[in-house]
Amino acid sequence: MEGTIRCDANYVPLSPISFLERSAVVYRDRLSVVYGDHVKFTWKQTRDRCVRLASALVSSFRIHRNDVRYVFITWGGPRGSQVAVLAPNIPEMYELHFAVPMAGALLCSLNIRHDSAMVSTLLKHSGAKLIFVDYQFLDVAQGALEIISKSMPTVPHLVLIPDSEKLAPRPKSEIMEYDALLVMGNLDFEIRRPKDEFDPIALNYTSGTTSSPKGVVYSHRGAYLNSLSVVLLNEMSSMSVYLWTLPMFHCNGWCLTWAVAAQGGTNVCLRAVNAKDIFECISRHKVTHMSGAPTVLNMIINAPASEKLPLPGKQVCVLTGGAPPPSQVVFSMEQMGFEVYHVYGLTETYGPATVCTWKPEWNSLPPDTRAKIKSRQGVNHLGLEEVDIKDPVTMKSIPWDAKTIGEVMVRGNTVMNGYLKDTKATQEAFQGGWFRSGDLGVRHSDGYIELKDRSKDIIISGGENISTIEVESVLFRHPAVLEAAVVGRPDAHWGETACAFVKVKEGYKLTADELIAFCRKNLPHYMAPRTVVFEELPKTSTGKTQKFVLREKVKAMGRLSSKGKSKL
Amino acid sequence: MEGTIRCDANYVPLSPISFLERSAVVYRDRLSVVYGDHVKFTWKQTRDRCVRLASALVSSFRIHRNDVRYVFITWGGPRGSQVAVLAPNIPEMYELHFAVPMAGALLCSLNIRHDSAMVSTLLKHSGAKLIFVDYQFLDVAQGALEIISKSMPTVPHLVLIPDSEKLAPRPKSEIMEYDALLVMGNLDFEIRRPKDEFDPIALNYTSGTTSSPKGVVYSHRGAYLNSLSVVLLNEMSSMSVYLWTLPMFHCNGWCLTWAVAAQGGTNVCLRAVNAKDIFECISRHKVTHMSGAPTVLNMIINAPASEKLPLPGKQVCVLTGGAPPPSQVVFSMEQMGFEVYHVYGLTETYGPATVCTWKPEWNSLPPDTRAKIKSRQGVNHLGLEEVDIKDPVTMKSIPWDAKTIGEVMVRGNTVMNGYLKDTKATQEAFQGGWFRSGDLGVRHSDGYIELKDRSKDIIISGGENISTIEVESVLFRHPAVLEAAVVGRPDAHWGETACAFVKVKEGYKLTADELIAFCRKNLPHYMAPRTVVFEELPKTSTGKTQKFVLREKVKAMGRLSSKGKSKL
CATH class of the missing domain: 3.40.50.12780 (ANL, N-terminal domain)
Structure with missing residues (x-):
């Protein structure tokens, strides 16, 4: 000009x-x-x-x-x-x-x-x-x-x-x-x-x-x-x-x-990172903001009473992400006076890409509903151009019906330059002009996205998709469950069924049958775990559960023979 | 890579x-x-x-x-x-x-x-x-x-x-x-x-x-x-x-x-834009933010009591700029419950370029000192790369001594592309890799800039620079003054002396001598106006006083013969 x-x-x-x-x-x-x-x-x-x-x-x-x-x-x-x-x-x-x-x-x-x-x-x-x-x-x-x-x-x-x-x-x-x-x-x-x-x-x-x-x-x-x-x-x-x-x-x-x-x-x-130091720092430095995976939130919630200190005057904002925070975790944090912001992203998106932006009209909903909404991944933040859920083959957007599952894709200036020395992987990730996250999700009628699973994590049981995230969120609602992760276990009849790995809170007792019964009461039967393993969960350093480790364990357990158990 | x-x-x-x-x-x-x-x-x-x-x-x-x-x-x-x-x-x-x-x-x-x-x-x-x-x-x-x-x-x-x-x-x-x-x-x-x-x-x-x-x-x-x-x-x-x-x-x-x-x-x-509608809108829509030149703030302060409505619960943030807000204006607005943010910029910088970012340690200062600090132009905002005060010839930064006057210059992504169809003017404005604002100012020891004048507005009297902004800020402190603007009047002896154009508040009376005496009490004598004209000030649509109109008027008045008035 x-x-x-x-x-x-x-x-x-x-x-x-x-x-x-x-x-x-x-x-x-x-x-x-x-x-x-x-x-x-x-x-x-x-x-x-x-x-x-x-x-x-x-x-x-x-x-x-x-x-x-x-x-x-x-x-x-x-x-x-x-x-x-x-x-x-x-x-x-x-x-x-x-x-x-x-x-x-x-x-x-x-x-x-x-x-x-x-x-x-x-x-x-x-x-x-x-x-x-x-x-x-x-x-x-x-x-x-x-x-x-x-x-x-x-x-x-x-x-x-x-x-x-x-x-x-x-x-x-x-x-x-x-x-x-x-x-x-x-x-x-x-x-x-x-x-x-x-x-x-x-x-x-x-x-x-x-x-x-x-x-x-x-x-x-x-x-x-x-x-x-x-x-x-x-x-x-x-x-x-x-x-x-x-x-x-x-x-x-x-x-x-x-x-x-x-x-x-x-x-x-x-x-x-431990609960004692966290509470001490918050109190001493009048912390206003912090972040962490849901496991860090869990650590705060389950800290012994002797380590819990009152928050300074103002609310402490906590960004959480890395895994969808179970609604029980959101709820407990808010009861303690923290304000939880739920973000979603990947290493490839510089961390946070979407945020469950809160709407004031949700304030009047019951606490449990509020916590469920907050565990959605939400909408793109201001720096990301667009988030969408697409059919990875046709690249068409899926309907905003909260049901149809597609792949979460993003595009914008806060998406990586690429994978170092791996042009092929970069090209595959960016195919069609979008970064393909590998995560599966649905889109609600208001445009908010909700993750259902990693494409590699989803369980296909008798032709039905089981979102391991949904099963985990039910497990977390059980008062004795501290941590939980679900993977698919090979099954002679159903192809796969859900297998839950669970860490029980200190001082609680829980049997596999009790937990399975609890799940069947709160989920469609085909989604409830058929196997429960009580043990420490393997994690990445950022607090994400290493599901590939659990999948290896499950393979080693061998195929479940559930043929004829038609009441599933 | x-x-x-x-x-x-x-x-x-x-x-x-x-x-x-x-x-x-x-x-x-x-x-x-x-x-x-x-x-x-x-x-x-x-x-x-x-x-x-x-x-x-x-x-x-x-x-x-x-x-x-x-x-x-x-x-x-x-x-x-x-x-x-x-x-x-x-x-x-x-x-x-x-x-x-x-x-x-x-x-x-x-x-x-x-x-x-x-x-x-x-x-x-x-x-x-x-x-x-x-x-x-x-x-x-x-x-x-x-x-x-x-x-x-x-x-x-x-x-x-x-x-x-x-x-x-x-x-x-x-x-x-x-x-x-x-x-x-x-x-x-x-x-x-x-x-x-x-x-x-x-x-x-x-x-x-x-x-x-x-x-x-x-x-x-x-x-x-x-x-x-x-x-x-x-x-x-x-x-x-x-x-x-x-x-x-x-x-x-x-x-x-x-x-x-x-x-x-x-x-x-x-x-x-009138006081009645402003107060009605603030109250009805629970306004949180607004902006305007200091004249808009003056309009709010001087609204008849019948038009003033109480502010809704929270503070209302007001961005002001276009001219440095006299400290009296800042002070009165804050007394009414507004929070004043002072920004400075030009059309060439998309509006605001700097802001007088507030420091909590200033909260304990006396109100008048606070208001004076707030009328500084401050520091570059996050999107502007740099603001500096430079010698326009050598392009060297002036010392941060609150005294040395130089030209305000800025550079960064929020500086215009240029002047349409005027490459020469664009090149002149960007000479040396900085946008030359044409405003004169000083830099305080904390890095905050303070405008002293437009380079065309400054008065040179007997070899001394008179900042018209400083004179105006004293005029504004007089309780009867609603608006004021100062320009240089040709003077046979001093070269130029200050001439004040003043609009008096309704219901007040004020003579030129009274006002001159007030200025001499609050300013070095050479800075006090020698001439005072009471009248409506000519303004641009954005509320800036058109000093070039006043300068024309002053020229028409003719040269002041003040020779021998050595007590100046």
Whole structure:
């Protein structure tokens, strides 16, 4: 258009780096990060530390330390290189979310539950030349490097993050330490902003509930927009205090790492997630927001009375996702004074993609109905262009009848760039111009979606689809059930029948027959489990039950012979 | 990066059109627009009406109406064409903010205070082929078309927006009417989304406080990002009720037209801005947010007691900008229960660019100090990359000492694409990679900026700079002063001295000497006005005082002979 120009004055690639730059001025003296009894930073300090670290990362120099044996060659990485990290929710982990992108690199956050073998596999796949490791996970990381050294000429450099809660001087270490690297950085460093906002900012491996982990690439643009979307759906103001109960390594903490910086809130770091520390942090720091899988909510609900502290004046908003929260869990949380926001998404959508946006007219419904509605996955958030449920073959939208099942598909700027080094998988995931989630669901007449199952989880019994989520939600309504997961068990007559894995609450007793009877009272008979196993459930580090592990167990049990049991 | 792809699944050009599409599902049955006693729409209805209108706009057909004389050829416009509108804050004006972009066109909102001559000039400059006109402004528009017809072979088509508050059937008109056009549209119409998010969405003429109007081009990307920024700085939740006291034709209502759709709030339309209607609407619709120039705030403060109604339970947030709010105005508004957010920006920055973000530690300051701080322009909002005060020649940042004066400059995605058909002006405005605002200001030690004057407004008296804003803020503190504006008067000895134009409150009496004495008590003597003129102040339609008109008046007064008055 005549007279218009695109230039530095009116075009800046979108990036979460801008959030930190701005908060260092606007909220300069406000607390950015607090941790334990000793660690406290302001936004100005956090910004300066990140700039220094970024500067140190791109410099290339040899460091002789302690005069003797230690030689560290920093990474000196070119743009677009990968920097890995293996750490819990500590301040350094937070800083890396800005420092690494400021160095023009990608942050590859690894799951702290992985063993050395898995870490070595992911390090090799990612191509990371440098890994930051929290002291608790040093053995795992060193084990991984040893595995790599057997097949590769060079191994990634390691930077140790020591225990910042310990104030006593530490013994001299041969390993490069985080703060020693940081202080070598220069505050005048010119931040390496992305040249194109579609440039990658992070690499996150899928949690592998259904298959081997894939490397999901996030862009600066997607991270920026998903962060703002999370701020909006969560109603986080600039006075928010965010408690880190969700792992930062999981989808970069659903982008809340960057989102808290956007609003200049305060990050309350937490090394280990347990009910006692959660309640203490909420009370001490006047927490306003937190997130977590339904298992974290369960932990809060079932905390011993001695650990439960009253919430500070205002309500605490809890984002939950990763698995549909059983309505009983929502209900119990709200009774305790938490406000539960239910979001749904995948690693491929930067975490939250949809939210069960609440309608005021639902306030007058009975509590149980309210909780049921809240466990729906809802509608796309502001940054995602569209969510739909489609027939995966014809790509036609299914009717909004709450019955017809189709595949949940999304499209928009908060969908990943693709799977690293796996063009074929990327193309398959994006076939037809939509990201195919692999989740099955229905759409209610008001447009809200509700998940019925992962396409790999659904049970087909005598030709009928059984939603394992529906069966689980009934199991959760039984007062003695703490955790439950349902998978299909091969059945000679029905093809498959439901098999429930259940963890019973402390102090309760429950038999398989009692639980089956309870299910038959509350479900169509064909949906009720035929088998019940009482045991601890295997989980991913983000609290999702690993159904593939349960399916292996069920296969090992062998086929159920239920022929002739026609009353099913 | 290997394995990544940019495609429809993960890339959608940013556009406010997405806000409406989403709200039509998420907030489908919630009120989108209310107006007077009879007009009410839901978000689903608003979306459908906009789609129909967009469809009608791009169709090209002849309409014979009333069987006889009337022939209307719709615009059938190609992408990127301009559609003008001359209307107050009515529902149709709101709908055009989506319908026109959905047709792939630009909305050119004209100032309703313009006369036929100015409207004809802007219509010709814009190249609009179609103009929507509210019935109140039909004469002005027809006069403009008549002027155009004298020099051009074709004139823009005119669509009349009749009075929707009148329910009685109207006489048959020879002019195409809004709803008649709308119903010809097709709901299956495929919305023309921008191909590139940098494509223009709107054209807004500057209000011309300092020079002849320029056509400022907004992009879909900038509108999207400024809308989200306004939502965030204003803390607008999805339950917001927004009262339209700010003209929508002014920077598209500071992007709040689109912002309210983003959050699915309710727009309360208002044809005429007066204290009685404002209080009635606030009370009746439980308004939560509104905006306006300080003159609107003055109108509220000085309303007769009979018109003042108590505010509904919650605080009402008021965004004010366009001119720095005198601290007395901020103070009085807060005493009435309003929460004032002070924003600063220009037509070239889509309206708000900075905001005086409040710090909790300021709450304990004395009211007057608080109000003074609040009248600072503050810090860049989340969507603007950077604000700075620079030496316009060296482009160096001035020190943060609250004293050194420099030019306010901004850069980021919420800066205009440029001036339509004026590449030279665009290049000058963007010289050095920053948008040069033409405003002068200082920067406080905390990074907050404070305007001192427009570069054309500042008075240079005996070599000293006099900020007219500072003088005006003292004038406003006098209890008898309703409005005040200061300009430089040529002075034989000092070069220039301050001349105050003042409107006195009803029921008060005030002499020039009294006011000058008051100023000398509260200001350095050289800054106090030497001349005071009591009269009505000339204003732009957005409530800004037209200082160039006052400067003309002062010139006509002639040079002040103050030689020898050394006590100044």
